Amino acid sequence: MSLLLPETGLLFWMLLSFGIVAFILVKFGFPVIINMVESRKTYIDESLLIAKQAYIEMDKVKAAGEAIVDNARREQVQILNEATQTRDLLIKDAKDRAQSEGQKMIDEARKQILIEKEDAIRDIRRQVAELSVDIAERVLREKLEKKGEQMDMINRLLDEINISKS
């Protein structure tokens, strides 16, 4: 039965010891540990959240970068296309111009040739005229060695001129 009756002395010492233990640990012991662990926990949670956000941010940046690269590539293709077109255009233009220029030159040459031909023809004509006059002179000189004949000739010519005048 004595086991079931609390002893005064032990009660006193228990009250004292437990009081001191509880005071020290409640005041300086457990709250420090719990607070520290919990603030560490929130710190870790926050860090995880931040890391997650950073990850998302990074994804965004990556996507933006990819978009930029895509854009650049598209632009490149476009520029290349334009360059090709321009080149073709230039070549065509040049060809056209060359053609027209050639044509012009040919035309010019043709004209020149024509002029020169006419000149030549004129020259030939003149020479022919001169030649025929010369020949006629000689022929006439031979024929007109006799005086009667000269007068006949003159008369005839005068007649002819008169006939053609009237």
Added chain:
Amino acid sequence: MRRLHKIVLILVLSVSVMGLKSYANEPAKEGAAAEEVDVKGLILEHLADSYEWHITKVGETDIAVPLPVILHGSTGWHVFMSSAFHGGHEHEGFSIAHEGKYKGKIVEKDAAGNEVRPLDISITKNAASLMFSSALLILIIMFVTRSYKKGVFESKKGFVGFMEMFIMNINDDVIKPCIGKDYRKFAPYLLTVFFFIFLNNLMGLIPIFPGGANVTGNIAITFVLAMCTFVIVQIFGTKEYWKEVFWPDVPLWLKVPIPIMPAIELVGVFTKPFALMIRLFANILAGHSIVLGLTCLVFVTVKLGVTMNTSMSVVSVLFSVFINLVELLVAYIQAYVFTMLSAVFIGLARVEPHHSNKEHK
């Protein structure tokens, strides 16, 4: 693991052989004069408190740690060491009663020659053990706390890491769900209770000095612990809690002419800490009794002959090992249960009015 098995086996065998050597010869020497082993007395003596810390007996001399005796009798205060009583001596008018109502306690004779108890606040075996484990607990927890004071967020390793896991396990899995939202206010007290009980339980399992005292199996200890919980429950009880005690939500006839329900509730207020007190006390007491009983098997079977004694010694040691392992579990479970029930009682006292609860749902 295999090596551990081997070591345990060797230990068990050597202990039982040693027991055999020393005790098997005794009946031969003392013959029929061998005393009947007073198992009940032996166990009760251990379970009860004592004024000195008896360690062992070598030959005829007791090896014991004397502890201070502090008394306030009819002649004022007396402080002396318990070794003054050695051999049944009387000291300064005080002596240890050998029989009667105050058996084992310090008494003095009053004028009429009757034995009376002086005011006795001696540091007994239990008190000394209590102080030792209290100091140890403060040391351990403050050691752990110190490594947190640096304010660096790092994961703890080794002992501190283990203690952190232990503390946060009790905090998160026992205290938090049992009390509810304002658990923070009570967590340090409940953790103190848990580790106080657990450490004292463990110290009680160590058979040699400075362990082995039946501290948490002493009703004074559990009484104070239960009282603390009781006081906290009453102080922090909400209005709703007191309303539920004195004007519970039951049909009117149960509370108006004769306050049946309030009476039951009021009794309940006191049975809760009482249950706490008895549960811890009885469990640890029982554990110590079983271990002692099994150990006594060795001495009891001496009379039955060498063969019987040897085999029973082996059985006894094996069972003691088993029960000690169970007690290790019990040491944790009882600390756990005490903390959990304290938390539940505090949680019950922190009830909120019901209508607000409904609003939340």
